[in-house]
Amino acid sequence: MESFLIFVAPFIILIISIVLAFWIALRDGAVTAAASNSESEQ
Secondary structure (H helix, E strand, O other): OHHHHHHOHHHHHHHHHHHHHHHHHHHOHHHHHHHHHHHHHO
């Protein structure tokens, strides 16, 4: 169990944090509003 925590757990935390960051960014109203405004200008 100790070797699992040392070698595998950091990668699990890294993957979860990346997915969570993208999910929070997509839910952010300011970011999504700016993205839709820039798409409509082109």
